Amino acid sequence: MTADLAPGTRPSGRAGRPAVAGLPRWVLLPAAVGAALVVVPLLALALRAPWTRLPSLLTTPAAVDALLLSLRTAGTATVLCVLLGVPMALVLARSTWRGVRVLRALVLLPLVLPPVVGGIALLSAFGRRGLLGESLEVLGVEVAFSTTAVVLAQTFVALPFLVVSLDGALRTAGRRHEEVAAVLGARPTTVLRRVTLPLVLPGLVSGAVLSFARALGEFGATLTFAGSLQGTTRTLPLEVYLQRETDPDAAVALSLLLVAVAVLVVVAVRGRPAA
Template sequence: MTRLPSLTIPRWLLVPAALGALLVAVPVVAMALTVDWREFGPLVTSEASTDALWLSLRTASVSTLLCLLFGIPLAVVLARTTGAAATLLRSLVLLPLVLPPVVGGIALLQAFGRRGLLGDTLDVLGLEIAFSTTAVVIAQTFVAMPFLVLSLEGALRAAGTRFEDVAATLGAGPTTVFRRVTLPLALPGLVAGTVLAFARCLGEFGATITFAGSLQGTTRTLPLEIYLQREGDPQAAVALSLVLVGVAVLVIALTRARRDSLVAGAT
């Protein structure tokens, strides 16, 4: 990693930077210090805990794939278009970032619930989305996709259109330009957005419990299990919280290493 000259960083910034780092680190360290490590294994390997963990990993993976499927085209459209329509679309796509998750869950319930806007149509097709594993995936995708769109759009705007224009003048079609030029240029931003989306899916709580409920093995993800254990068994809640933190840190570290290798390869 290249070290910046110390003169480029005002020394007074070190104090708020250190306080910000402590604000994040101290609560995590406090959890690690207060958990009963002798009982850690039994606490995190109970049937309810393992069901919740595997459900979280499965649904977060599927939701992240959906974020990629829908988010990449959205980010490209927003990065390469201007005007009032693009501004309105961007505001709509980023709306889940500022909405309370519970409000997002209510909105999803009004859209896909049995008595929702699409409820009758879904009943005719024999589909029941609300309070199912599918509802968990939809809720996670709803709240996480803006993170991917925001990261990728920023990377695309930073990359500019010069190389795309050159490829087009050489005869490459729009799909070829997108596949061979646009995506490789924005790959570090895409990787970062994917990590953020997965982490957001993994930690989603409010929209999930509102739209999907809390059924063990079906809709009760790890954040929901932690919330339920908080009242009855605080030690189990702390232990499961550390598991969630550990999984998130592992995913971020692995993807960060992959992103650094991509950047190094590009340079």
């Protein structure tokens, strides 16, 4: 018979070989390589950064304009993602008709499309000669190569992140609580407001934060559909791309700023303690 283990200790797979969550030891090597693939470039970026010049590089008029424009447009895009994505996720999660799988695939398509393809698609729809752009131009509304185009491009690529997050939360939560509320006489709108949304609020918040981060880092669709005009359409990723050719130190400094925002987003979404 084996001796009793001390409190708080765990048995290992073999004597003298501590296990890592019951996994074989060979898993550690590819895991370490994968971690290095992510960490080493970020470490190199930090070592390359001109830390003494960082304040001056981040406070140039072009950098400030790009940062403020990115925050403003990404915030607006996130609001649009919530207003449009919540109903879309509800329809996808609660529908039973056969075509819902096709609809889900179309909604999630921007996740796998190259951003530049999304920009061309937006330009084909809202450009001066686009499907809707010609009619809008008659009304005096020009969308392409404007701040509105930036918001539309960011919404196009960020919306699926909120839909995926909320759709998963709705499926996990099930319909039991909603059915009980309906049996007790609550109207559908009341059930949605008092039961469904509070139940999936963590998923909604996570989706909104991820959408904001994706909108803030959008580059390809924005460049294709909105162009790069300082103060109007040149967001922070576009400024990084332009500075890479003229002032590499400024590009590194702005890249660090985007990395810092991304770290805050990851901590906000994944750093909460488990219930």
